[in-house]
Amino acid sequence: MTALxxxxxxxxxxxxxxxxxxxxxxxxxxxxxxxVTALPLIWAVMSSLKTDEEILNHPWSPPASPQFENxxxxxTTASIGRYFFNSLIVVGGALLLTMLLGSLVAYAVARYQxxxxxxxxxxxxxxxxxxxxxxxxxxxxxVRQLGLLGTYPGLILVYTAYAVPFTVFFLHSFxxxxxxEVAEAAFLDGCSHGAVFFRVMLPLAxxxxxxxxxxxxxxxxxxxxxxxxxxxxxDRYVLAQGLAALSVSQGYxxxxxxxxxxxxxxxxxxxxxxxxxxxxxRAGMTAGxxx
Amino acid sequence: xxxxxxxxxxxxxxxALVLHVVFVLSPYAQAFYLSLTDWTGVxxxxxxxxxxxxxxxxxxSLFLDAVRNNAVMLVVVPVVTIAIxxxxxxxxxxxxxxxxxxxxxxxxxxxxxxxxxxxxVLWAFVYSPNNGLLNSGxxxxxxxxLTQSWLGEPSWALIAVxxxxxxxxxxxxxxxxxxxxxxxxxxxxEAATLDGAGRWATFRGVTLPLVRESVQVAxxxxxxxxxxxxxxxxxxxxxxxxxxxxxxxxxxxxYRTAFTYGKFGYATAMGVALFFAxxxxxxFALRWGRRNQVEMA
Numbered sequence: 211m212t213a214l215x216x217x218x219x220x221x222x223x224x225x226x227x228x229x230x231x232x233x234x235x236x237x238x239x240x241x242x243x244x245x246v247t248a249l250p251l252i253w254a255v256m257s258s259l260k261t262d263e264e265i266l267n268h269p270w271s272p273p274a275s276p277q278f279e280n281x282x283x284x285x286t287t288a289s290i291g292r293y294f295f296n297s298l299i300v301v302g303g304a305l306l307l308t309m310l311l312g313s314l315v316a317y318a319v320a321r322y323q324x325x326x327x328x329x330x331x332x333x334x335x336x337x338x339x340x341x342x343x344x345x346x347x348x349x350x351x352x353v354r355q356l357g358l359l360g361t362y363p364g365l366i367l368v369y370t371a372y373a374v375p376f377t378v379f380f381l382h383s384f385x386x387x388x389x390x391e392v393a394e395a396a397f398l399d400g401c402s403h404g405a406v407f408f409r410v411m412l413p414l415a416x417x418x419x420x421x422x423x424x425x426x427x428x429x430x431x432x433x434x435x436x437x438x439x440x441x442x443x444x445d446r447y448v449l450a451q452g453l454a455a456l457s458v459s460q461g462y463x464x465x466x467x468x469x470x471x472x473x474x475x476x477x478x479x480x481x482x483x484x485x486x487x488x489x490x491x492r493a494g495m496t497a498g499x500x501x
Numbered sequence: 502x503x504x505x506x507x508x509x510x511x512x513x514x515x516x517a518l519v520l521h522v523v524f525v526l527s528p529y530a531q532a533f534y535l536s537l538t539d540w541t542g543v544x545x546x547x548x549x550x551x552x553x554x555x556x557x558x559x560x561x562s563l564f565l566d567a568v569r570n571n572a573v574m575l576v577v578v579p580v581v582t583i584a585i586x587x588x589x590x591x592x593x594x595x596x597x598x599x600x601x602x603x604x605x606x607x608x609x610x611x612x613x614x615x616x617x618x619x620x621x622v623l624w625a626f627v628y629s630p631n632n633g634l635l636n637s638g639x640x641x642x643x644x645x646x647l648t649q650s651w652l653g654e655p656s657w658a659l660i661a662v663x664x665x666x667x668x669x670x671x672x673x674x675x676x677x678x679x680x681x682x683x684x685x686x687x688x689x690x691e692a693a694t695l696d697g698a699g700r701w702a703t704f705r706g707v708t709l710p711l712v713r714e715s716v717q718v719a720x721x722x723x724x725x726x727x728x729x730x731x732x733x734x735x736x737x738x739x740x741x742x743x744x745x746x747x748x749x750x751x752x753x754x755x756y757r758t759a760f761t762y763g764k765f766g767y768a769t770a771m772g773v774a775l776f777f778a779x780x781x782x783x784x785f786a787l788r789w790g791r792r793n794q795v796e797m798a
Contacts, residue, residue: 432616
């Protein structure tokens with residue numbers, strides 16, 4: 211096949227259909243954008259293994275010998291390790307709580323008729339259309355008054371509160387499309403409402419839960435505005451905050467290699483996970499837009 | 502059974518509703534009132550000042566810079582992003598399958614995975630005047646005359662920021678449009694080819710009309726992105742928001758006014774202005790969508 215495609219074009223006659231002429235433009239354009247996308251990322255990973263001198267004087271050349279101690283320094287001295295675990299705690303807690311509360315609300319609203327059903331649904335969905343900036347100032351004082359400023363529980367609760375509306379919106383339509391027979395059979399067998407939800411409906415909704423879970427994880431992991439305002443204690447910084455603070459402080463110290471290493475540590479796990487699960491992730495991320 | 506039903510419903514709805522009311526609804530509601538006061542954060546010290554804050558916004562030159570920059574972004578970012586993404590998506594899913602199409606999609610989607618902070622720190626390095634990827638690349642290519650202090654020149658800074666927004670967004674929309682193009686029956690492309698339509702004619706006549714809905718969705722999403730811009734500007738630019746207000750955005754003005762200067766009432770007025778801008782955008786998008794639906798019917 212390849213050989214056929216690459217053979218020089220044979221002149222048959224002028225009447226030959228123009229369709230068979232291979233056009234190099236599409237491939238060139240696609241290649242160009244791939245380079246534009248990948249080059250800065252590769253450059254950052256490469257720079258994280260160089261010495262400061264190499265970074266300053268030879269920005270384009272690969273490291274003479276890879277400096278893995280840059281990574282160790284970023285992880286410990288520059289506290290990237292601590293920020294990483296803070297993010298893990300906050301995002302893990304918020305993700306669990308969001309999925310639990312979001313699926314409960316979506317299920318209750320999608321499957322039960324009760325007074326105020328529509329009101330509950332639109333109360334949640336309407337919140338998606340307000341910019342977070344509008345709530346920022348009052349939110350700061352609400353969190354401060356509750357004594358939750360700069361605490362893990364405070365961040366987890368606020369993250370959850372702002373992730374639930376989309377989760378409800380997404381899973382609501384999902385629970386609607388699930389068949390009713392299984393649930394009815396479970397009720398006849400004497401299952402309680404809670405048991406039907408946890409044992410029957412949640413497993414059935416798994417594809418939807420995975421999609422919205424991936425979406426929520428990325429959104430929460432990359433959150434910056436909320437922790438910037440609500441999490442002022444440097445010991446509890448999440449990864450995004452830590453990196454931003456680091457880019458300022460390392461600039462003063464001129465520890466460029468350390469900063470590139472921090473950047474790489476923050477970047478690589480996400481990219482590796484993405485390559486491993488890319489089909490699910492792309493489906494989950496775009497499904498939100500199409501629905 | 503009836504009893505168990507209500508108990509389940511309460512257990513399912515009440516915790517989420519409490520969180521929602523405390524952390525989402527009440528702040529939004531308070532914001533509209535606070536925007537009409539001169540509150541500086543001291544309890545009980547908020548005086549009602551009517552629409553004074555909004556009148557002041559009209560004469561606040563830094564805020565007007567921010568509005569202008571967000572407006573420029575609102576026009577440039579969606580148009581350029583959608584143009585590049587549509588081009589790449591139609592190339593990837595054209596009449597003839599391209600080898601490596603899925604590998605390209607994987608690479609294009611990379612930036613979507615990264616937080617805006619990472620992207621901002623990374624690109625601040627790319628733009629760095631002396632040893633950045635961009636300037637040293639230009640020098641190596643013998644184009645030294647094109648080198649710039651990209652984030653330091655008022656005329657270039659906003660362009661540099663917008664380029665990063667576009668860089669980070671294109672991949673997502675390539676995937677979105679690819680899915681839409683994939684859904685077009687192949688016979689339509691074949692028919693167009695048989696009719697002698699070239700690439701451009703096929704794109705205009707077949708692809709574009711049939712992915713219109715996805716393009717509309719993309720305009721709304723990118724419009725929301727363009728009205729924000731806070732994270733990149735805060736992480737990348739000098740000041741931040743500089744040089745000389747060249748990259749100021751409304752979100753940054755709001756953040757600084759509130760949490761640096763403590764003028765909470767005035768800052769909230771900026772939030773209300775931003776809310777109405779978003780609302781206008783949404784209404785326009787809905788109108789536009791509805792009109793096109795009628796046309797299609």
